[in-house]
Amino acid sequence: MALIASHVIFALQETRRFKVISIDNHHNSHPKSLQRVAQIARDALPPNASEQDKESTVIDAWTCDLRNREQVRNVFEHYGKDGIWGVIHIAAYKAVGESSEIPLTYYENNVGATISLLQIMSEYDCTRIVYSSSATVYGTPPVIPIPETTRMKADSPYGKTKVMDETIIEDVCSAEPTRWSALSLRYFNPAGAHPSGLIGEDPLGRPMNLLPLLSHMAIGLVKDSKLQVFGQDYPTPDGTCVRDYLHVVDLAKGHLLALDALGPDSHVFDTCPTNARFKAYNLGKGHGMSVLEMVDAMRKATGFDYKYEVIGRRHGDVPELVADPTLARKELGFNAPQDLVTMCRDLWNWQTKNPKGYGGPDEVLPAGATPTLHQL
């Protein structure tokens, strides 16, 4: 839970260049994950660390719901006009299947809250944003590997919320080109965990993604005797779906590059077709892995003897989603060097060190409460 955000915060803290302010309503995150991040950052401090270095490991963690305009405004008010350099907007609901069942909940949380956040940012002269988008914006892509110029055509309400947010953010950048700048990062499939084993994914209930599911099977949290593989008749080498997995630590580092690209020395917007300073980048390895290859890799990492059965295709699954990573490499200097063996090893390391995830039930945020600041 808070999988990506916790790794991004760690990446920021590791540089000791940033003061991190976190906003989360703990819908899908355990407050402990941020405590752990702050801990790893403090453990990594050199013995001669300055006071400023130490200060940079303190996270201002606000319990605050992005849908609640007043709560968010209170957080920005705390730092004052121009008090926040930029925002990395990661919070969203993300379950593709669920989004088709309760689309309004997704549109409210992912689109409504983004509109409101952007308005408050504007009020407080905070006009730099890095946005968490997704490969799902491409729907069924006409060309593999997928370049960023591919038309956006998401299939699920979840995917459409990402397309809408990108559209809205781009329009904001067009309206005030000398004020706003934004990068949208289209994540492919983040996998693995921080090698310390202190932070990682802790899904609410049964994992919906392949790797956490395999990991939960190996640790015994999911008792299925067999993995259900959705379709082996796709036009891919072994007939199962192919995805572009990248290590979540590599993905997280991409956000540092994105922040730099919003900084004064950046040239990423020089090639924008209009004067709007908006750009979208794929974050992927550019390598596809099939379901069966992933099962095999997790077998090696965990020693667990996975059985599987092939059942029918799952509605909405796309045969192949592989990034063309050229643009991010060229313009941001982004690379995702860590390989599949490392992803599986780190995931398993996290899982064995935290067999029940962060443990304990999540804090519940009382509705309409004022945001609360915890300094971690």
Added chain:
Amino acid sequence: MALIASHVIFALQETRRFKVISIDNHHNSHPKSLQRVAQIARDALPPNASEQDKESTVIDAWTCDLRNREQVRNVFEHYGKDGIWGVIHIAAYKAVGESSEIPLTYYENNVGATISLLQIMSEYDCTRIVYSSSATVYGTPPVIPIPETTRMKADSPYGKTKVMDETIIEDVCSAEPTRWSALSLRYFNPAGAHPSGLIGEDPLGRPMNLLPLLSHMAIGLVKDSKLQVFGQDYPTPDGTCVRDYLHVVDLAKGHLLALDALGPDSHVFDTCPTNARFKAYNLGKGHGMSVLEMVDAMRKATGFDYKYEVIGRRHGDVPELVADPTLARKELGFNAPQDLVTMCRDLWNWQTKNPKGYGGPDEVLPAGATPTLHQL
């Protein structure tokens, strides 16, 4: 102001089949317009009108901001669960040019408020909606006349808010096909006014649309010596832009047909490709009129000697927007029989009877106030 809504309400009242509840924050409408509508409806009552007939001419007019969830919820609460049969959702900001300057304001008011409205409707088991969409969803259409199957590709933030709302509403219908049904009406260019001269368009400031501008020139509210025509080098018969004008009274009647199509005896959803009961219809005449033809028609209606000068094309203008009206004719029984002469005559009748519109400044709604009910 409240141009379309006031004519729609009149069309509803004329049938004496509905109890009308209006929600408006009076951002762009004069409270007087609804008083006038109720007046016309009462004047039209036959001498032997029943108590129920009389009751049907009373409008419950709520001063309420759609962006304010609590306010809107209070209105629905007043009528209780299942207390409102359906919603015609007309309220929006609509200035194409302005939407590029302040996109967030448009996304908040047109998209954020729609998401919130749909959520509240769902809470109160009010699951029928007629949505005011626009020909702008087509952007620059590949084929003229434009069938509803044309891909949506709006150019302006305003147009994109309409595309997003249609998408969201369709997803809601897909998620709960036995519960929700919705029609989206894509208006082409509404023109004219009710023949009584009691209701009509009263633009805030300088009119942005051609016909109201010509009308304001003729009455002397706009003092320009010449009309500026944006481009005479388009691939159209006389080189000026072509639009599909229809009488606002005809357009308003389309909403009655739409309500019936959401009713139990309707078959419009039988041909839906999925089981989602969602359908979009063009409301237009299927006839294009050029800028110069409109000037000529208004010259005849007003007797005013318009002068014009051709200046450069305006950014974002599309050469030709003409509806293919076949689907609405076939499935809804929609027609827009009134001709251009009538549109211009009725517009001028309204203008001469109300040379200053509804007059006086608008009521200002205090922010965060509870909604107030006026029975008109």
